Structures are given as C-alpha cells and as structure tokens.
Amino acid sequence: MFQIGEALMGQGSELAHVDLMIGDKGGPVGQAFANGLTQLSAGHTPLLSVIRPNLPPKPSTLIIPKVTVKNMDQAARIFGPAQSAVAKAVADSVEEGVIPKDQVEDLVIVASVFIHPEAQDYNKIYRYNYGATKLAIKRALEGFPDIDTVLEESNKSTHAIMGFKVTRLWDPPYLQIAFDNPNLE
Template identity: 65%
Template sequence: MYKVGEALVGDEPNLAHIDLVIGEKDGPVGQAFLNGISQPSKGHTPLLSVIRPDLQTKPSTLIVPKVTVQGMEDADKAFGPVQEGVARAVADSVEEGIIPKDRTEELVIIVSVFIHPEASDFQKLNRFNYGATRLAIRRAMEEFPSIDKVFEEKDKAGHPLMGTRTVKLRNPPYLQVAMDKPSLEQQLNVIQELPENDHLIVEAGTPLIKKYGISVVEKLREKNDSTFIIADLKTLDTGHLEARMAADAGADGVVVSGLADKNTIEKATREADKCGIYCIVDTLNVSNPVVLLKELEEKPHIVELHRGIDQEYAGEEHSAWGDIPTIKELTRENLVAVAGGITKDTIREALESGADIIVVGRAIANSKDPESKTRDFLEAMGKAYSKLEEEKFGDIEQFRWRTDF
C-alpha cells in the first residue's frame, strides 16, 4: 500500500495544511519513516504523534513540520495542540474503519504539517489539525481525487495564495469587451468599472497595443488580475515570437490574423500551447474560414468571425455568421467568437447562430457608463449578476462551500 492525502482546514494564522502518506513498514514509506527519525534536519525535527505522553497512536505516525521550529514557543505548538490533534485523528480513523484495524501494526503514516509562525490559538490549532488530518486520511484511503475530478476542477478553483482567475473558457457564452480606443487612461478606467462576472473577457485591442505596445496588457492586468485578457495582435508573421510576447505580458490569449501564412498560424498555436494560453484566429477579410481551418494541421483554440469597423462604416449589411457548427468542430476548444457592430438587439441572433463569445467594442469601451452597458449586454445573454450577488460571493461561478472530499 502507498496512499497519498492532502487537506486544508481553518483560517490564518491558525490554519492547518496537511500532506501525508500511508504505507507498509517494510515498503518505501516505512523506510522514509525510519530515515525521518534517524536523520532529522535542523529546525524540522520529526516527532512521533502521541495522544498524550507515553501513548502514541496506531498506526505509528511521524509528524514533520514544514516551517522551521524556532525556539520553545514554536515547539510548544508542535508538541502540544498539533501533535495531539493529529494523533487523535489517526486513532478515530481506525475506530471508524477508514484505516483497517487489523493493519495498524503493518502500516506507518508520515504527516507533514504547516504551523504558521504567528499562530497563537491552541484550541484552533488542535481542532484544525485534527480535522485536516482526518480529511487527508480519508482522501488517501479513497484515492481522492479521481482524474475525472481533477479535470472537472482544474480550471475552476483558485489557489488561496493566487486567487481565483479564469484561465480556461469552459462555460460559454462569454462577453468580450474590446478595448480599441487608443487612450490608455480611458481604457484603464473602463476595466476598473466593469462588473464582476465569470462570463466577461477583456480584449486589448489592436489600436491600443499599436500605440502603447504589448506592455498595455500588463497595465490592464494590474487593474483586474482575475479577468481573462486577450491581446489582439492580428499577427501576420513570426507567430511564435508574438504569441510568446503576449504570454510574457500576462495575456491569456493572442489573436493571429487569418490572412497570415498557415505556417505562421501553426507556429503561433504551438507557442501558445507551450505558454498555456489560447491562440485565436481572426477571419477579418478571410473569404472562406472553413477552407482555411481545414488546411491547418495545428488547429487554433478559437476562431473569431469578424466584420471590420471600416466595413460597418461603409454601410455593408450585417450578414449571417456562416456555418458556426462546422467551424467549431475545426477548433481546439470548440469555441467561436463573433465581432462587428453587435448590439443588444442583434446579440440574440448571434447566440442562436451558435456563437460562444460575443465581442463588443465601442458600445462599452467608449461609453460614459461602461458598467451599465456591460450589465445590459450580460443581461441580454442571460449571464447578469446583481450587485448584491457580487458583493456577497465575489467570483460567482467559483464560489462554493468546500465540503467535498
């Protein structure tokens, strides 16, 4: 047996974070157990888990502090509330049948514990470490999480030290606000006024990037770290270089022109994959997007069906978006964006055509009240949140009680 479990319980500074392994005495876990006792490292001296002095728990359990123990004050936390909490959690896990009682002499457990240097509440330290150890043992014995659970959660949950951030577009439709106006101060004000919403994307538009450079993405990120940001470079050459530039600046996606050579598009897609961002092909002035996509060996993550501003001003009629279902099948993420003069009155048509991302530029980015305009579009998409919901839950889609194993 070789089982691994992890759990986080409580709040700072008294929170408990437990990493543990369970295995046989005569296996690799048993060897690590002996090495831990016989070869302790300075400041991280392991200790046996005891319910009280002279009464160790079973299976034998070794506690290894993650943070350096400095002085008696830190030692008291480890040798008191944490040691007893872990020991009792192990004993209760056996009593409840989570760990087989008939194997308590065959198995050993190594528990790595985090003790915050500023922790001071012994009752919370005890309770949190007890709960985290119980949870980690159950997870280990039940081999939680399954790989399917990992796939389900990996793009939803946020690490507490990083915060929640949208990195994958898994729940369309989305509203993409194109920051096209070449006025950095004005566009920074816009991004600050956008409402909190999981279905919102920000685009650093081509004119904005041409005037201020790719560093404009970093400035937008500083104003809103959780938003999915796309750098609309409309790349025509050196796709791999520009994809890397966008990623280095903090973008989550980079736009390549569909008029570029197919090698340029494919190199941009491959580089985007390496950087963990999306490659979007913009079909502005591309006569047949389906033919283009079929010729590509490396399919882009997203295709944007785009009618240009100059075309709109020339009075060209808004035409159907084309065969969106077929185009979706030719993308990596099965996502299609539509752009070009979309209003609240035409947004329903775009959604019914199968569009996953609705790109809106001037109607929001140049508005005197971008927050209200954004809410109007989100409401038309059926993705609006009330201000009360935002204040209560923050990142709406990501909010959930962590009660699962």
C-alpha cells in the first residue's frame, strides 16, 4: 500500500496544512519513515507523533515540519499541540475503522505538517492539525480525489492561501513561453 492524503484546515496563522503518506513498513513509505528518522535536517527535525509522552499511536507516525523551526517557541508548537493532534487523529482513525485495526503493526505514516511561525493559539493549532490529519488520512485511504473530481474542479477552484481564481490558461491573457520564441518581451 502507498496512499497519499492532503488537507488544509483553519484560518489565520494557526491554519493547518497536512500532507501525508501511509503505507507498508516494507515499502516506500517505510523507507521514507526510516530515512526521516535517520537523516536529520537543520530546522526540520522529524519527530514521532505522541498522544502524550511515551504513548505513540499505531500505526507509528513520523511528523516532518514544513517550515524551518528557528527557535524554541516555534519548536514548542510542533513538539506539543501539533505532535499530540496528529497522534490523536491517527488513533481516532483506527478507532473509527478508517485505518483497519488489524493492519496497524504493518503500516506507517509520514506526515508533513505546516505550522506558521506566527501561530500562537495552541488550542487552534491542536484542533486544526487534528482535523487536517484526520481528513488527510481519510482522503488517502479513500483515494480522494478521483480523477473526475480533479478534472471538474481544476478550473473552478481557488486556493485558500492564494486568494484568487486563475482563469483557464488557454484563455488569454496568459504567459506562454514558446520554444520558437523564447523572448518574453
């Protein structure tokens, strides 16, 4: 199994954006999990999700911060409300049958978690990351979105952070770089 899920939830600086992979320990997600634990990157130190200290969820879940953590205040937002929220979302997904209970020892999750450097409200950080993780897991295991949804929505939707709708790129005005005319002027 190799499934991908994504979810964006909340607003303001506490907005949560979770991208995750869920798959077999012996497959590419398991390899990514092992690499994440052993190949550290300054400011993006991976951490295991824990419901509380010394209680990780099943399947084991590795959190990788998307934003460079530059100080202990920022680290506390990851090693605290986000870490616990992701773990609780995983545990609740098992309890609700989204993740099959009989597969928890065979699967691992790698979750890339966005925490804005200016986020302050731990309650919102927790709630938004819990909701985003739970939704990303559900979407991953249900194969969301299907290709018909992607094709239907690709020219209708506006990204929540971008804030504007892009017109169809084949309708002028648009930026086109042609191989026969590389001059942009």
